[in-house]
Amino acid sequence: MKFILKTIIKILIFSLLLIIPTGLFITFFTLNQRDIPVWNIGIRNIILFAKNLSLPIIAISYLVATLFTISLIDKMKVRSLFLLHIPPLFICVALIIGVSFIQQSKKYPLSIIEKKIQLGYRTFLREDVFNDVKDNALMLKRSDQNLFTVYIYDKTKNNLMVLNNMNMEKKGGNSVFIDRNKKQMVLTFRQKKKDTSLKIPYSDFNKQGGIINNKIILFYVEHLRRTLLSFKVYFETLAEDDKSIFLVTVFLSILMISIPFTYALNDGGWGFSGIIGEIFVLALLPFLYGAVLKIVQNISLNLSFLGRYSYLFPPIIFCSIGILIDIAIKVRGIKKGI
Amino acid sequence: MNKITKTTLLSLIISLFIAFILLLIFFYLYHGKNLGDEYRQVQSLKNALLLREATIHSLQFLPFVYIFINVLSFSVLFTLRPFHTDSFAYNNVAQPSYVLLIIFIMFIVSSEFVIIPKLAKENAPIKYRLRLAHRSASYAKELNTVREYEKAISVLNTYFEIDDNNQDMLDLYNNIMKILSKEPLPIDSTKKEISGVKEKVTVSYYEKGRTEYEKENYYSALYYLERALYLHKDNEELKELYKRCKGQVEDSLGKITKKEREKKRLIEHKERALDHLKNEEYYEAYNIFSDLNKMYPEMKDLSLYLETALRELEKKDFLPEELKNAEWLPSMNNIIFIDKQGYINTVERIIPYMDNFYFYNIRRHELVKGNMKTTHWKYGKWIKNKIRVKNDEGFKKIPEKDEGLHYIQTYIDPGYILYMNNSKELLTLLNIYERFSISENLHNSGFDIDNKYVYLSKKLGILFSVYVLSLFLSALAWARRSIYEFPPLLKLLLFILIVPVIAYFLHLLYIDMNNLIIYSHGYFTRVLFKNMNVALYTAIVNLVFSLIATLYFLSQSSRVE
Numbered sequence: 001m002k003f004i005l006k007t008i009i010k011i012l013i014f015s016l017l018l019i020i021p022t023g024l025f026i027t028f029f030t031l032n033q034r035d036i037p038v039w040n041i042g043i044r045n046i047i048l049f050a051k052n053l054s055l056p057i058i059a060i061s062y063l064v065a066t067l068f069t070i071s072l073i074d075k076m077k078v079r080s081l082f083l084l085h086i087p088p089l090f091i092c093v094a095l096i097i098g099v100s101f102i103q104q105s106k107k108y109p110l111s112i113i114e115k116k117i118q119l120g121y122r123t124f125l126r127e128d129v130f131n132d133v134k135d136n137a138l139m140l141k142r143s144d145q146n147l148f149t150v151y152i153y154d155k156t157k158n159n160l161m162v163l164n165n166m167n168m169e170k171k172g173g174n175s176v177f178i179d180r181n182k183k184q185m186v187l188t189f190r191q192k193k194k195d196t197s198l199k200i201p202y203s204d205f206n207k208q209g210g211i212i213n214n215k216i217i218l219f220y221v222e223h224l225r226r227t228l229l230s231f232k233v234y235f236e237t238l239a240e241d242d243k244s245i246f247l248v249t250v251f252l253s254i255l256m257i258s259i260p261f262t263y264a265l266n267d268g269g270w271g272f273s274g275i276i277g278e279i280f281v282l283a284l285l286p287f288l289y290g291a292v293l294k295i296v297q298n299i300s301l302n303l304s305f306l307g308r309y310s311y312l313f314p315p316i317i318f319c320s321i322g323i324l325i326d327i328a329i330k331v332r333g334i335k336k337g338i
Numbered sequence: 339m340n341k342i343t344k345t346t347l348l349s350l351i352i353s354l355f356i357a358f359i360l361l362l363i364f365f366y367l368y369h370g371k372n373l374g375d376e377y378r379q380v381q382s383l384k385n386a387l388l389l390r391e392a393t394i395h396s397l398q399f400l401p402f403v404y405i406f407i408n409v410l411s412f413s414v415l416f417t418l419r420p421f422h423t424d425s426f427a428y429n430n431v432a433q434p435s436y437v438l439l440i441i442f443i444m445f446i447v448s449s450e451f452v453i454i455p456k457l458a459k460e461n462a463p464i465k466y467r468l469r470l471a472h473r474s475a476s477y478a479k480e481l482n483t484v485r486e487y488e489k490a491i492s493v494l495n496t497y498f499e500i501d502d503n504n505q506d507m508l509d510l511y512n513n514i515m516k517i518l519s520k521e522p523l524p525i526d527s528t529k530k531e532i533s534g535v536k537e538k539v540t541v542s543y544y545e546k547g548r549t550e551y552e553k554e555n556y557y558s559a560l561y562y563l564e565r566a567l568y569l570h571k572d573n574e575e576l577k578e579l580y581k582r583c584k585g586q587v588e589d590s591l592g593k594i595t596k597k598e599r600e601k602k603r604l605i606e607h608k609e610r611a612l613d614h615l616k617n618e619e620y621y622e623a624y625n626i627f628s629d630l631n632k633m634y635p636e637m638k639d640l641s642l643y644l645e646t647a648l649r650e651l652e653k654k655d656f657l658p659e660e661l662k663n664a665e666w667l668p669s670m671n672n673i674i675f676i677d678k679q680g681y682i683n684t685v686e687r688i689i690p691y692m693d694n695f696y697f698y699n700i701r702r703h704e705l706v707k708g709n710m711k712t713t714h715w716k717y718g719k720w721i722k723n724k725i726r727v728k729n730d731e732g733f734k735k736i737p738e739k740d741e742g743l744h745y746i747q748t749y750i751d752p753g754y755i756l757y758m759n760n761s762k763e764l765l766t767l768l769n770i771y772e773r774f775s776i777s778e779n780l781h782n783s784g785f786d787i788d789n790k791y792v793y794l795s796k797k798l799g800i801l802f803s804v805y806v807l808s809l810f811l812s813a814l815a816w817a818r819r820s821i822y823e824f825p826p827l828l829k830l831l832l833f834i835l836i837v838p839v840i841a842y843f844l845h846l847l848y849i850d851m852n853n854l855i856i857y858s859h860g861y862f863t864r865v866l867f868k869n870m871n872v873a874l875y876t877a878i879v880n881l882v883f884s885l886i887a888t889l890y891f892l893s894q895s896s897r898v899e
Binding site for chain 1: 684701758
């Protein structure tokens with residue numbers, strides 16, 4: 001009991017410590033993926049965006065904290081491997097019950113709610129300098145309180161376009177506004193007695209941030225995105241009620257497989273290699289899950305024994321693999337006389 | 339210094355050295371594979387470019403390599419046999435590692451602030467010379483195909499200024515010379531001829547004048563003697579020779595024009611032009627000598643005076659022909675900048691060549707509300723810290739009130755304007771002194787550049803990242819070190835594969851976190867210490883992290899838990 005309590009406290013402390021860096025990383029990364037420059041958006045918007053992503057942030061920091069605790073655990077103090085599953089699962093179940101209760105009491109579904117963050121021209125552009133916008137350089141020069149002269153220089157054709165009296169506050173006439181639905185900045189103006197508009201997609205503006213634009217990270221994320229896509233395809237075939245059950249089971253199954261994996265890699269003789277093992281597990285896990293999902297999608301199996309819960313087959317496979325690893329570790333331990 | 343301390347230092351230094359060499363080889367091969375065709379023309383320059391590129395990238399990657407080496411050392415290396423002694427204590431490895439870390443951080447300071455910008459700056463002309471060689475080679479071949487041999491020879495001479503060992507180009511040169519019915523030059527003499535251009539003959543006006551007089555080139559002699567007389571008015575020998583020369587010229591003048599009135603006018607004009615020359619009114623002198631030279635091409639002194647005026651004018655003006663002749667050279671294209679006079683300037687091409695900067699197709703748009711007018715100039719040349727702009731006209735004196743129209747006064751030198759399109763490259767080129775001295779001017783020119791203190795804060799992030807991560811991860815690695823005599827091979831392999839990647843990402847994460855600290859400065863100063871400098875704020879926050887990391891590092895011991 002003491003061991004379980006201690007482990008629960010450790011996981012909770014690690015989770016709390018990790019929630020801010022994980023939250024910032026996920027928020028910045030998501031913003032970057034949506035082509036929104038991260039350093040001009042303002043703290044209020046960052047907090048709002050992080051709030052929208054609170055569920056994955058909590059889930060990921062909790063998962064990392066759990067694996068970190070297990071990778072650093074003293075194996076001599078683990079009396080039974082099965083006992084080790086209790087603290088993480090206990091917290092997880094408690095969290096799920098808590099979240100479900102809040103969800104039901106507030107009467108909105110579990111899905112992530114996209115609250116609108118505020119975007120303006122300042123999010124994308126700096127005044128009085130040439131901002132790189134794909135093949136153009138764009139400069140805003142304030143001429144009045146809300147009026148600007150916009151200079152757009154086409155670097156491929158050596159052509160400068162000057163738009164006078166552009167309003168940044170009001171939509172219509174000569175103006176600059178953000179079209180959030182189409183993810184673009186729109187400049188409307190009159191040219192040769194015709195109303196014209198120039199549309200600049202978010203992706204044309206300079207991206208900011210070091211690690212979130214790193215090529216290796218982007219390569220990894222691209223593969224992760226494909227896995228998530230196959231997951232999404234599977235997820236969307238489910239009925240509304242089943243979606244929540246599926247999500248919860250998937251998360252539990254991830255815990256079920258990653259705990260014995262991390263424990264197996266935890267080495268009392270070289271603790272640091274355990275941490276490395278944890279990172280290795282975290283990096284590989286999404287792809288393992290993706291592979292299982294693909295197999296399930298591609299082969300036809302008779303899953304009548306699961307009844308209406310046949311969609312839970314992939315997490316069940318994961319859980320089963322986790323249990324098998326648990327047994328293998330136990331048997332190996334007995335053989336070694338531990 | 340005891341044996342363990344020595345071994346610790348040695349293992350850290352050797353590991354760092356090996357890692358740096360491996361990085362250098364990797365980047366050399368990587369850049370070699372990805373180098374564009376235009377940079378491959380001259381082998382020696384290509385190698386110099388690759389070596390510098392590889393060194394720059396290796397230096398940029400060195401911080402995370404050092405973090406990795408520390409983790410590897412504290413996790414594995416310091417647990418191996420050479421450290422298995424009775425007198426071993428954690429301090430024996432911690433102290434030298436700490437000292438080495440401080441030395442390494444000092445090296446990173448010099449690398450980030452001076453060495454990398456210096457190497458990048460050295461690379462810029464190498465890159466241009468390679469582009470120039472590539473362009474010269476291909477253009478000379480094109481000209482040879484279309485039988486413009488004279489021009490091809492001039493282009494090849496430009497090529498030989500960069501590389502005089504390329505056999506293909508030497509063969510092409512000799513072939514063209516053959517076609518031009520001249521003796522083909524042997525390879526050695528070709529080189530000699532090229533280098534001979536640079537030799538300057540320094541003979542005094544008097545000696546030149548006397549030589550020309552002896553050769554009976556009286557007009558040339560008159561020019562040199564007049565110049566000599568201007569400098570040494572009381573030299574009797576000179577006066578005598580000048581008198582004799584003038585007599586010969588007057589005789590000869592009689593042969594050129596028999597009309598007394600015309601002769602008188604010529605003498606008057608020349609006198610007036612000489613006065614202009616004396617008063618440094620070169621535009622006026624040039625115009626008169628130019629007209630006289632057209633009328634009397636036989637009079638060599640006129641053409642020599644014309645050349646003198648031309649030389650002086652070239653110090654403040656230029657002829658469009660100069661730019662037309664340079665048009666084939668490789669250029670930086672489509673550049674925009676703001677000048678001191680409040681205009682936005684767009685330039686189609688800028689050619690940096692032989693300490694000159696040539697500008698083509700310049701459009702100027704005044705930064706005034708509602709202004710839609712643009713002025714256009716065909717050519718521009720960087721002269722005396724300004725860009726002199728013009729169309730097809732020759733030398734033309736600009737009235738003082740119109741100078742603003744014909745000169746562009748820039749905030750920055752054209753060497754920086756060249757990179758207005760490529761912010762990443764320009765920022766790498768600037769050392770700490772330049773970042774502090776010209777960042778405001780760069781900003782005024784419209785370049786999107788961080789404030790100098792933000793730049794300093796960002797660099798602080800790199801230094802603190804090395805310090806904090808090295809100490810924190812070393813301490814963590816030591817606390818969870820290997821107690822095996824030799825760690826399991828599979829795990830060691832996994833460790834060597836994964837830890838560098840982790841060190842790299844942690845280093846990037848720390849730098850991003852530092853950016854977040856910089857970002858929070860604006861919010862912090864709204865609440866407390868309103869005028870606090872961003873660099874000071876960043877340093878203080880980072881110092882707190884450093885203190886925690888140092889305490890954690892110092893709290894370790896050689897006891898096995």
